[in-house]
Amino acid sequence: MTEVIIPIGPQHPALKEPVNFRVVADGEKIVRLELDLSYNHRGIEKAAEQRDFIRVLPLLERVCGICSHSHTTAFAKGIEEIMQLEIPPRAQYIRTIIAELERIHSHLLWLGVAGHEIGFNTLFMWTWRDREAVQDTLEEMSGNRVHYGMNEVGGVRCDLTPAQVRAALARLPLLEERVQKYVGMVNEEETMLLRFRGVGKMTKQEALAYGAVGPTARASGVACDARHEDPYLVYAEIPWEVVTDTHGDVYGRTCVRIGEIQESTKIVRYCLEHLPEGNIRVATPKTAPTGECLSRYEAPRGELVHFIRTNGTDKVERIDIRTPTLANWTSVAMCLTGQNIADIPVIVAAIDPCLSCTSRITVIDDREKKKNAITFDELRERSRARWHAEERS
Amino acid sequence: MIDPLTLNFVTETMKGFGTVEPAGKNRFRITTTPDRLRDAIMHVQAMLGCDRLITVSAVDNSRTLELHYHFTGQHRTVITIATGLSRDKPVLATLSDLLLPAGLYERQIHDLFGISFTGHPSLKKLVLNEDFPENEYPLRKDWKPAPGRSYGGTKERREPL
Amino acid sequence: MDPLLLFIYIFLFPGFLFLFAYALTFEYLDRRIAARMQHRVGPPFFQPFADLIKVLGKEVIDPDGVDRRIFDAAPLIALAAVMTAYLYIPIVGISPLAFEGDLVLVLYLLALPTILLFVLGWLSRNIFSAVGGVRAVTQLFIYEVPFFLALLAPALMAGTWSISGIMVWQQQHLWCLFLQPIGFVVALIGLQAKLERTPFDIPEAETEIVAGPWTELTGRRLALMHLARDASLVCGSALVAALFLGGPQVPWVISPAWLGWIVGFILFLVKTLAVLLILSSIKVATGRIRIDQLNRIGWKYITSAAIVQVAIVLAMNYWWVRA
Numbered sequence: 001m002t003e004v005i006i007p008i009g010p011q012h013p014a015l016k017e018p019v020n021f022r023v024v025a026d027g028e029k030i031v032r033l034e035l036d037l038s039y040n041h042r043g044i045e046k047a048a049e050q051r052d053f054i055r056v057l058p059l060l061e062r063v064c065g066i067c068s069h070s071h072t073t074a075f076a077k078g079i080e081e082i083m084q085l086e087i088p089p090r091a092q093y094i095r096t097i098i099a100e101l102e103r104i105h106s107h108l109l110w111l112g113v114a115g116h117e118i119g120f121n122t123l124f125m126w127t128w129r130d131r132e133a134v135q136d137t138l139e140e141m142s143g144n145r146v147h148y149g150m151n152e153v154g155g156v157r158c159d160l161t162p163a164q165v166r167a168a169l170a171r172l173p174l175l176e177e178r179v180q181k182y183v184g185m186v187n188e189e190e191t192m193l194l195r196f197r198g199v200g201k202m203t204k205q206e207a208l209a210y211g212a213v214g215p216t217a218r219a220s221g222v223a224c225d226a227r228h229e230d231p232y233l234v235y236a237e238i239p240w241e242v243v244t245d246t247h248g249d250v251y252g253r254t255c256v257r258i259g260e261i262q263e264s265t266k267i268v269r270y271c272l273e274h275l276p277e278g279n280i281r282v283a284t285p286k287t288a289p290t291g292e293c294l295s296r297y298e299a300p301r302g303e304l305v306h307f308i309r310t311n312g313t314d315k316v317e318r319i320d321i322r323t324p325t326l327a328n329w330t331s332v333a334m335c336l337t338g339q340n341i342a343d344i345p346v347i348v349a350a351i352d353p354c355l356s357c358t359s360r361i362t363v364i365d366d367r368e369k370k371k372n373a374i375t376f377d378e379l380r381e382r383s384r385a386r387w388h389a390e391e392r393s
Numbered sequence: 394m395i396d397p398l399t400l401n402f403v404t405e406t407m408k409g410f411g412t413v414e415p416a417g418k419n420r421f422r423i424t425t426t427p428d429r430l431r432d433a434i435m436h437v438q439a440m441l442g443c444d445r446l447i448t449v450s451a452v453d454n455s456r457t458l459e460l461h462y463h464f465t466g467q468h469r470t471v472i473t474i475a476t477g478l479s480r481d482k483p484v485l486a487t488l489s490d491l492l493l494p495a496g497l498y499e500r501q502i503h504d505l506f507g508i509s510f511t512g513h514p515s516l517k518k519l520v521l522n523e524d525f526p527e528n529e530y531p532l533r534k535d536w537k538p539a540p541g542r543s544y545g546g547t548k549e550r551r552e553p554l
Numbered sequence: 555m556d557p558l559l560l561f562i563y564i565f566l567f568p569g570f571l572f573l574f575a576y577a578l579t580f581e582y583l584d585r586r587i588a589a590r591m592q593h594r595v596g597p598p599f600f601q602p603f604a605d606l607i608k609v610l611g612k613e614v615i616d617p618d619g620v621d622r623r624i625f626d627a628a629p630l631i632a633l634a635a636v637m638t639a640y641l642y643i644p645i646v647g648i649s650p651l652a653f654e655g656d657l658v659l660v661l662y663l664l665a666l667p668t669i670l671l672f673v674l675g676w677l678s679r680n681i682f683s684a685v686g687g688v689r690a691v692t693q694l695f696i697y698e699v700p701f702f703l704a705l706l707a708p709a710l711m712a713g714t715w716s717i718s719g720i721m722v723w724q725q726q727h728l729w730c731l732f733l734q735p736i737g738f739v740v741a742l743i744g745l746q747a748k749l750e751r752t753p754f755d756i757p758e759a760e761t762e763i764v765a766g767p768w769t770e771l772t773g774r775r776l777a778l779m780h781l782a783r784d785a786s787l788v789c790g791s792a793l794v795a796a797l798f799l800g801g802p803q804v805p806w807v808i809s810p811a812w813l814g815w816i817v818g819f820i821l822f823l824v825k826t827l828a829v830l831l832i833l834s835s836i837k838v839a840t841g842r843i844r845i846d847q848l849n850r851i852g853w854k855y856i857t858s859a860a861i862v863q864v865a866i867v868l869a870m871n872y873w874w875v876r877a
Contacts, residue, residue, distance in 0.1 A: 036523075037520050046532055211445065211494030224445065229465065294416075307461065307463075322498075326497060326501070330493055330496065
């Protein structure tokens with residue numbers, strides 16, 4: 001075959017989100033690719049300039065569906081720095097717990113997607129089922145499964161009761177056991193090794209030069225982690241380690257993410273066990289003084305940066321959001337050249353792309369179809385009924 | 394592990410490139426002029442050991458369009474190099490050859506603020522839709538959507554069938 | 555054979571009607587087994603039937619500039635080839651249409667759907683289909699050689715090219731599963747690749763090339779192609795069951811004859827379902843490999859294994875079977 005242009009996206013089974021690659025391929029080999037993200041720009045940065053600090057948090061939470069807590073925490077901690085507020089330790093711990101739970105469920109989600117990209121749907125089904133344990137914990141704590149709405153400027157919205165802490169702790173052993181199983185699968189399952197090893201390789205120098213962040217960079221041996229470089233919340237006080245790997249390929253990225261799930265589980269357990277007493281928020285002034293702040297936050301996908309500038313009013317002058325995915329695109333484009341078409345999905349998925357996490361709205365109209373409507377719990381009971389029965393027996 | 398940089402050290406090293414001021418905890422900002430920007434960045438990379446570009450932020454402060462290049466490195470200090478461009482004719486030589494990841498950030502800034510980066514290999518629309526009107530830059534402070542104007546997307550057809 | 559009986563045999567039972575019903579049941583079982591292994595609930599029993607009827611009734615969309623006649627004909631030819639192949643495979647006792655050499659014909663007919671997939675992919679003027687079609691035919695060249703070799707080994711051992719003849723020979727000696735374990739494994743791998751199931755679903759890799767050659771198929775074309783795939787799953791399992799597991803031949807003497815047929819038919823069901831269970835387990839337990847990896851593995855290991863098996867069979871023939 002001569003050179004052909006294969007359009008990938010903005011709607012393509014490999015990418016659940018709108019991005020457009022134009023892959024120029026020669027047979028099964030990729031010659032070069034072009035990138036276009038313009039399918040679904042939502043103008044959140046502009047909209048954020050029109051809202052006061054109370055209203056801007058729910059907006060920023062909707063930048064992303066998976067790392068919703070990351071965006072609000074990054075913003076809240078930036079504004080708090082400008083306002084020079086001291087956040088109570090209990091609120092810091094609660095924020096950390098939510099953040100690490102979010103990392104666990106995001107990485108489990110990623111692991112499933114990576115399995116799906118190489119056609120290994122069993123892994124996809126299993127990880128997404130196990131992810132439910134984390135989702136349940138988050139729902140118990142915040143009342144929500146996706147947009148937790150836990151953050152406020154000056155603290156967190158709701159406290160954790162002892163019962164919630166106990167329930168969360170009780171779920172961790174099952175999670176650890178399952179993750180241990182995935183460690184085995186990743187290291188032993190032959191087709192996964194075939195598809196992950198040596199694919200999308202990036203050296204340490206390349207990772208630095210292309211500005212890769214998060215697990216993508218850490219898999220190449222760059223120990224960059226905003227939690228470690230620029231400690232926020234309670235990361236300076238609690239025991240934890242940066243997970244790195246030296247493989248530099250998709251396999252390395254998988255190992256890093258699984259290692260981070262284990263590390264995050266430990267952090268969550270430590271925080272739940274050492275949760276300090278006290279207030280969960282402080283009184284905040286309505287307006288912020290003129291100032292600016294570069295707020296760095298380690299989202300599950302990598303370093304998230306909010307550049308915030310205030311102008312003495314109750315609105316931000318400018319908020320510049322640099323998502324980890326944007327930082328990783330350059331490295332993806334470089335990684336893909338010379339690879340197989342068959343490897344596109346898994347290499348692209350390996351950075352865990354989160355493009356715009358678009359304004360998807362589900363409207364349930366149950367006025368007319370009340371009989372036919374199925375509630376979420378019913379749906380879940382249906383799909384999991386047998387699993388529960390097995391777990392109990 | 395290398396110790397964080399101190400204000401004195403940064404001031405000493407960056408002498409001649411502009412004013413150095415602390416910008417928060419473990420953050421320093423160097424304000425420079427557009428023509429010295431490239432040299433300043435190369436100097437920061439070589440002398441301050443800043444091997445990673447965190448991001449490029451753009452701000453419209455109603456007088457100038459500011460560009461902030463945020464760097465960090467092994468020392469974990471964030472060095473920001475700031476510069477201002479005139480709002481009437483914002484042109485800057487591209488840095489995408491020096492800083493590979495800046496290529497995408499520059500495309501984004503070009504879309505939203507209208508700063509032209511001369512010499513950029515493909516300064517095409519990245520985040521805005523391709524049918525977004527030319528010469529409109531939504532993140533500039535004075536931008537307002539013009540009524541009746543199409544900003545892309547499907548045209549609604551309201552006439553009765 | 556009585557013309558009426560022959561008519562019933564070809565069209566009703568165990569002919570085409572049973573084939574379609576069993577093929578759809580197979581799809582249901584395949585999906586259900588996979589779902590249970592993945593901790594899902596899986597589809598209800600009538601799902602494949604409902605899907606087939608629904609898709610049959612859907613609009614047929616012609617991509618721009620496509621030769622409609624070939625596009626209409628290809629799924630029909632594929633289905634017809636599989637249905638014809640089915641007639642020569644023993645279902646209840648020896649097939650009445652069996653002749654010396656039907657194994658070669660069946661293998662040829664079962665290879666046809668893949669080639670038609672390539673034709674469909676190439677003709678549909680869609681880049682995903684074209685890539686998928688090229689992959690399908692590349693894969694065909696890789697798995698077809700070991701698959702043929704593995705299925706010819708029983709023929710060599712039995713000294714006949716008739717599937718029914720091989721089955722009868724196994725009755726008198728031993729199942730080929732025990733005599734040729736390597737060949738059995740290679741045959742299963744080849745069958746999995748032939749049916750384009752994970753880890754060999756390379757031509758229709760969903761996340762890479764949408765649905766490969768299937769992308770532009772709509773309406774009855776899709777339904778028929780799907781039915782052809784399900785039917786080849788039945789044919790493949792039945793073929794492996796007949797060549798390696800003794801097929802529907804009853805090891806005991808049962809009278810009256812009709813009772814013997816029923817027992818044979820039950821044996822057929824059990825054996826094909828066992829093969830399906832193995833195929834489904836492979837599907838669930840693996841991810842998709844790349845075409846270049848399949849090329850390497852296929853020629854280096856699978857073909858070598860098949861050749862080794864044939865050599866062993868020739869040696870056994872010389873020292874033991876013919877002796």
